[in-house]
Amino acid sequence: MSRTVTAGLDGSPESRAAADWAAREALRRGLALRLVHVHEWQPYSSVYAPLAGAVAAVDPDAQRQWAESVPRDAAAELGGRHPDLEITADLVSGQPAAALAAAAEESELLVLGSRGLGALAGFLVGSVASATVAQAVRPVVLVRAGEKGEDEHRPDLDGLVSQYTPFRDVVLGIDLTRPHDDLLAFAFEAAMLRGTGLRVVHGWNLPASYGYNPAAVALDLEHELTGAQARALTQVLAPWRAKYPAVEVVEHSLTGGAAHHLIEAAADASLVVVGRRVRHAAAGLHVGPVTHGVLHHAKAPVAVVPHD
Structure with a gap:
């Protein structure tokens, strides 16, 4: 199986920037793009609903539908902008850092997002991204939120x-x-x-x-x-x-x-x-x-x- 450029997605702006960067890199390398969303299934999870002033249970079906939509929607958007790029979208269950590191093993490189905190504070590399970088056996690229294609150019x-x-x-x-x-x-x-x-x-x-x-x-x-x-x-x-x-x-x-x-x-x-x-x-x-x-x-x- 040929290697891909793989992007980890969680629905955040920084992960979408990472997926966009990964698409451009895949085109440069003549490789396919793989989009991966890792979800830890929590059948009894709940969220706080501030307007209702109560803790509400999350419907497992709605949780799964949202998780499935993250890579699928990103693939549709990127496919529209890069029609010549082969894109696959996968939903993987498990511990995020371990699953992403495993996905990296099958990839030419893995691309993840990092959140911007301003010029003085720098950028926040989340715990999942940090743990993935520390254990991946293939190159990992961190892309900041807001990164655009033109930013790479003079x-x-x-x-x-x-x-x-x-x-x-x-x-x-x-x-x-x-x-x-x-x-x-x-x-x-x-x-x-x-x-x-x-x-x-x-x-x-x-x-x-x-x-x-x-x-x-x-x-x-x-x-x-x-x-x-x-x-x-x-x-x-x-x-x-x-x-x-x-x-x-x-x-x-x-x-x-x-x-x-x-x-x-x-x-x-x-x-x-x-x-x-x-x-x-x-x-x-x-x-x-x-x-x-x-x-x-x-x-x-x-x-x-x-x-x-």
Whole structure:
């Protein structure tokens, strides 16, 4: 069975934005789109009816009808806008994060929504999305509420954005202590599919032996360390530049926290790509501090690529 681009739907505005992004990505990749709504059946569930001032039971049949309508209605809307796109709509019962992670296993990538909280607060990655990202074995893309197709593109000479102008760059965050082929391949492929450039951001800090005062480092030694980091980044990227000659690559080896630099770069990106090291520990599932910060504050869609 060929893989699909899969979008998780819950009826919210952010999940509809995610489904729209997933449809565009499926067309770029020449894949089918799968829409999945996961519902935990609760036959004895109830809701508070404020106008009636009472707690009212939810009709199980009405609950099922609503659940079935979520992916079906989204498929009809997206099919009308993208008539050449093959779309399937599925209703799955179970625990949402586990079911979505299972759906991701059969997919090229999984797309989920995240809620916007404003410029200062960043974005809210819900518990289901966070848990899914932390356990999925395939790439997961988080799309903020309100994301539109034209947001991925550069403004024209009049400052207007549309789907007819070139794409903004793809931004890749990389840790040179653990560069992984899956992460690099995803980022280069994303840039190639969009016909745009790839900005690679590597954040690094001075060795702990120098303490927390950069001024204590001699200028010539700082230049030496900076040059060594830049050369290491170039060396890691060299075979990928050769494999994807059409992708223009710009390298940024910067001192300071990687998350801060990536969040800044995301302001003018079509997609930010970060990694998640798969850990099999009793302490639970984690995404790492850099990826966590980017997920909660980057303005662009964020792809989290799991790797060993």
